[in-house]
Amino acid sequence: MATYKSIIAYDGTDFQGFQRQAEELRTVQGVIENALRELGWLERSITAAGRTDAGVHARGQVIAYALDWRHEIENLSKALNANLPPDVAVRQTEVAQPGFHPRFSARVRRYSYTLISTPVRDPLRERFAWRIWPEPNLEAMEAAATMLVGRYDFAAYGQAPSSDGHTIREVFRAQWHRKHDVIVFEIEANAFLHHMVRRLVGAMIEVGAGRVKRDEIRELLDDPQLRWEGRIAAAQGLCLETVIYD
């Protein structure tokens, strides 16, 4: 019996989020646990780096599970993929370091948020991007993003998870850039509050639209009495890209 670490990608559109809920709700955790049971997995629950919301995607979610696997490790990914639906895939599997926990061992999480800006709906892109129109001012959004880098109380931009209890997070990088025909925000932090990236993106879009001043974004930082009451960016633009461990 060893503990394995797998990197998971999924299209979150048809899931009620990552975390297992009532039997009848389709969750990423639920379909992965079902696939693992086909390989003889006997635990009650896998552990994961982050609980993405309904509709949020992942290219680099990390999970861990103990399994009695007697074959080559590459075949473990293949066996899991054979039991997973088309919208979830195991990208890579390795034996975890002793004491490894996908959430508590994580040092850095990177999320991306993808926007498109067109006047009409785009059925070929809106599954993985949020459409806004008119096009916001990217320079204003870039300037707002730089103010987020640092160690702050982000209470105004999200709820603390129950396991944690405080709302201080350290953002290492926050940048907007154009990538081909989309606009992408990338943010790295030690951890995130619930809905934090979507609230920050919503706030920066308001800055880009000229409806909110850049300084208002800053004023909400480090004041746990305040709340961002404006726009929250839609789930389908968000993707958990990478989780970094030591």
Added chain:
Amino acid sequence: MATYKSIIAYDGTDFQGFQRQAEELRTVQGVIENALRELGWLERSITAAGRTDAGVHARGQVIAYALDWRHEIENLSKALNANLPPDVAVRQTEVAQPGFHPRFSARVRRYSYTLISTPVRDPLRERFAWRIWPEPNLEAMEAAATMLVGRYDFAAYGQAPSSDGHTIREVFRAQWHRKHDVIVFEIEANAFLHHMVRRLVGAMIEVGAGRVKRDEIRELLDDPQLRWEGRIAAAQGLCLETVIYD
């Protein structure tokens, strides 16, 4: 009463193709006709440039329909989009020239076919691309593509539509290229036979994999007794990009 021409985009994944069929099958034509009826449309059928198969996408399908519309023309696209599901959108609408027919007036059709090449499944990209592994030789595929340009009998690569009866088509352009992290084939012709692009892509991939010689692709041209019996590329990589009229 005027005849309108609209450019339509759709994610073909959840449709049984473009063409209306039995009531219970979800088709692109069916949902567009339902949306038009909400605006008072009374005809029996719209006309379209091409009948894409189940799972095939479009960015530039063209349709025509007669409608008594008393408002601004931009509002016609908006009104249709309000009645269409998220996987279909009207990109643009204009009054059609007298005698215009989306299929018979078309001079050039352009399709794209998108491949990704990764060893494991990719839930965030396979909706709009076909995954093949190992990676085929792109230079060999490019060389095979150049042989398709010209006026040939393509009977070996597809069935004639019932409205036509012959299998001679003229290909104006056929090129493979890398675009960001995908491999894209673009082909322009006066018209296409049923399954022609998917058979040609399947044949070129076999050339790129070294299993079929480039000259075999050529030998099947202009000989209506022969058939390409090999691989047919999957529907989800194909997209009707543009239809050009005089």
